[in-house]
Amino acid sequence: MIKLTDINKTYPGAVPLHVLKGINLHVKKGELVSIMGASGSGKSTLLNILGILDNYDSGEYLLDGTLIKDLSENRAAEYRNRMIGFVFQSFNLINYKNAVENVALPLFYQGVSRRKRNLLAMEQLEKMGLADRSHHLPGELSGGQKQRVAIARAMITNPSIILADEPTGALDSTTSRDVMELFRQLNRQEGKTIVIVTHDPGVGKQCDRIIRISDGLIIPDNSIITSN
Amino acid sequence: MRHNKLRTALTGLSVAWGIFMLITLVSVANGITRSFAEDMQNSSNQKISVWGGVTTKPYHGYREGRDIRLKDSDISIINREHKNTIKEVSSELSGKQSGVSTNKTYVTAGYTGVFPSALGLNQLEIVNGRFISDKDLDNNAKVMVLPEEYAEQLFPPDGRNAVGQRVNCAGLSFLVVGVYKGRFRTIYIPYTTARIFASGDNDIDEIILHLNDVSEITEADGIEKSVRNTLAATHDFDPEDNSGVWIWNAISQALTVQSAIGILNIGVWVLGLLTLLSGIIGISNIMFVSVKERTHEIGIRRAIGAKPMKILTQILVEAIVITTLFGYIGIVMGTALTELLASGIGDSMFEGARVDLAMAAQVTVVLIVAGAMAGLFPALKALKVKPVEALRDE
Ligand SMILES: Nc1ncnc2c1ncn2[C@@H]1O[C@H](COP(=O)(O)OP(=O)(O)OP(=O)(O)O)[C@@H](O)[C@H]1O
Numbered sequence: 317m318i319k320l321t322d323i324n325k326t327y328p329g330a331v332p333l334h335v336l337k338g339i340n341l342h343v344k345k346g347e348l349v350s351i352m353g354a355s356g357s358g359k360s361t362l363l364n365i366l367g368i369l370d371n372y373d374s375g376e377y378l379l380d381g382t383l384i385k386d387l388s389e390n391r392a393a394e395y396r397n398r399m400i401g402f403v404f405q406s407f408n409l410i411n412y413k414n415a416v417e418n419v420a421l422p423l424f425y426q427g428v429s430r431r432k433r434n435l436l437a438m439e440q441l442e443k444m445g446l447a448d449r450s451h452h453l454p455g456e457l458s459g460g461q462k463q464r465v466a467i468a469r470a471m472i473t474n475p476s477i478i479l480a481d482e483p484t485g486a487l488d489s490t491t492s493r494d495v496m497e498l499f500r501q502l503n504r505q506e507g508k509t510i511v512i513v514t515h516d517p518g519v520g521k522q523c524d525r526i527i528r529i530s531d532g533l534i535i536p537d538n539s540i541i542t543s544n
Numbered sequence: 545m546r547h548n549k550l551r552t553a554l555t556g557l558s559v560a561w562g563i564f565m566l567i568t569l570v571s572v573a574n575g576i577t578r579s580f581a582e583d584m585q586n587s588s589n590q591k592i593s594v595w596g597g598v599t600t601k602p603y604h605g606y607r608e609g610r611d612i613r614l615k616d617s618d619i620s621i622i623n624r625e626h627k628n629t630i631k632e633v634s635s636e637l638s639g640k641q642s643g644v645s646t647n648k649t650y651v652t653a654g655y656t657g658v659f660p661s662a663l664g665l666n667q668l669e670i671v672n673g674r675f676i677s678d679k680d681l682d683n684n685a686k687v688m689v690l691p692e693e694y695a696e697q698l699f700p701p702d703g704r705n706a707v708g709q710r711v712n713c714a715g716l717s718f719l720v721v722g723v724y725k726g727r728f729r730t731i732y733i734p735y736t737t738a739r740i741f742a743s744g745d746n747d748i749d750e751i752i753l754h755l756n757d758v759s760e761i762t763e764a765d766g767i768e769k770s771v772r773n774t775l776a777a778t779h780d781f782d783p784e785d786n787s788g789v790w791i792w793n794a795i796s797q798a799l800t801v802q803s804a805i806g807i808l809n810i811g812v813w814v815l816g817l818l819t820l821l822s823g824i825i826g827i828s829n830i831m832f833v834s835v836k837e838r839t840h841e842i843g844i845r846r847a848i849g850a851k852p853m854k855i856l857t858q859i860l861v862e863a864i865v866i867t868t869l870f871g872y873i874g875i876v877m878g879t880a881l882t883e884l885l886a887s888g889i890g891d892s893m894f895e896g897a898r899v900d901l902a903m904a905a906q907v908t909v910v911l912i913v914a915g916a917m918a919g920l921f922p923a924l925k926a927l928k929v930k931p932v933e934a935l936r937d938e
């Protein structure tokens with residue numbers, strides 16, 4: 317599903333910062349993986365590249381067999397809309413739109429009629445157990461509820477992968493477990509490929525596989541074993 | 545937008561004010577234009593008048609300061625030489641005040657000998673009977689056309705029966721052939737008849753050139769020049785001597801007024817648009833603030849699949865909606881005021897000062913363009929928002 321070959325990324329600036337130094341990564345269809353690593357190791361940078369939110373300098377990124385390189389803004393927007401669902405630490409809901417409207421928004425950019433997209437959004441919220449909160453604004457929801465609305469929004473276009481950057485970072489441990497349970501469910505029952513960036517070892521444990529990143533490089537699994 | 549309702553409303557009001565100014569000014573200008581346009585269509589403008597003058601330059605052995613007197617013969621000379629450009633050459637001959645009487649009553653009135661064209665040139669309206677005809681001139685007929693007031697006084701109570709009656713004037717019996725309504729209060733008789741009454745010399749005061757649909761100042765000026773040349777040749781004065789004969793070119797004057805009105809119209813639009821412009825800049829400003837405040841939101845939208853064009857149109861549409869909304873508030877206020885001026889004051893200048901459909905359409909176009917202009921730069925700024933940067937921690 318995801319195949320990265322020798323990805324390099326440098327942030328330009330007075331002192332250019334070489335953040336990703338040749339990432340090789342393979343995530344299979346239907347896998348639930350987590351990316352862990354120290355702060356500043358380049359996890360978010362990597363996830364942004366996976367999400368076509370940012371460009372990389374060299375290497376090759378294949379998403380579901382499509383080469384993602386030097387895309388136009390329009391192409392990138394279209395791929396993000398159809399193939400990728402995003403979940404963020406800070407939820408990133410639009411605060412003057414209610415839950416249904418937030419969940420329906422990606423369909424608006426596909427040109428789906430208001431009636432139909434609200435219907436689909438409602439269905440998605442029901443799955444998340446939020447039917448009774450559908451007309452609340454984000455400000456009127458708890459953190460866990462907000463994150464479930466965000467997951468519903470990520471799921472609405474039926475994307476092939478879901479990318480989550482510290483989805484439990486702003487939640488307490490109980491709520492975190494609920495959200496992780498939701499991800500596992502989406503992975504098991506709907507076969508979604510899910511990549512989660514996290515600091516929380518508990519979150520990592522619930523994934524099929526943990527990818528460790530350090531100083532812009534992926535640490536091979538065997539080296540972890542040997543270092544232990 | 546949502547967060548700054550007050551600021552939006554205040555800025556919106558400046559757009560409304562701009563449109564209000566535009567509408568009111570344009571309406572008033574339209575009113576002025578229309579009242580002049582009505583004048584323009586009037587044949588009284590298609591005229592050049594010529595009077596005898598005093599020379600200011602020596603010429604052919606004559607010294608300056610010589611009186612130039614127009615003669616009856618000048619009429620036929622101009623008629624002959626300018627047949628192609630002038631519809632009719634005529635003159636008027638005014639007599640002294642004299643008594644006009646029936647066997648019951650009398651009035652003291654002045655008379656004017658005229659050609660048939662005097663009817664149109666003087667903007668007279670015949671209320672009964674007819675005006676002086678060519679045949680009357682040929683026959684030196686003793687007929688007259690009375691102003692309404694005299695008809696009423698001579699043939700009380702209302703002068704309706706005046707036509708066909710006889711009156712005495714200067715010891716002669718005249719037949720009343722018509723009654724008119726107009727600006728003047730003189731009795732019209734045939735020019736040739738008046739000529740007989742006048743003292744022996746063939747002097748005339750004024751020659752009136754009646755023209756045909758002249759619509760260019762240069763054409764009117766050209767006719768004026770060539771008539772001056774003709775008269776200079778007949779009366780032996782320097783054609784460059786502008787005071788040999790006095791010429792009043794009503795056409796040129798009217799055309800000049802017309803082009804001045806054109807400039808007035810442009811000026812009014814410019815003024816209104818400038819006022820509107822300050823409103824646009826205000827809208828543009830709050831749109832900039834709004835884009836800045838919503839950078840994060842724009843980032844979210846971009847991340848979940850909004851194409852740049854969608855963001856651009858969203859901002860543009862917002863600006864156009866705000867501008868048009870407040871613009872229409874201005875239109876309503878402007879319309880109300882001009883209607884008030886048109887109906888309440890009843891001044892002829894405001895009679896045409898109505899907001900018409902064509903103008904509402906023009907203003908709508910102006911508003912949409914204005915809104916698009918107000919939104920353009922903020923929208924381009926919104927386009928530059930990079931999703932990664934906008935989404936980096938709140
Ligand atoms: N837009 C940018 N311009 C310049 N440097 C950047 C930019 N974004 C990130 N960096 C730098 O790149 C490095 C990697 O950042 P990144 O956000 O990928 O780390 P991370 O692994 O997600 O860290 P954390 O666990 O704290 O979220 C950091 O040193 C950061 O300061």
Ligand SMILES: [Mg+2]
Binds near residue numbers: 359360361
């Ligand atoms: Mg990070």
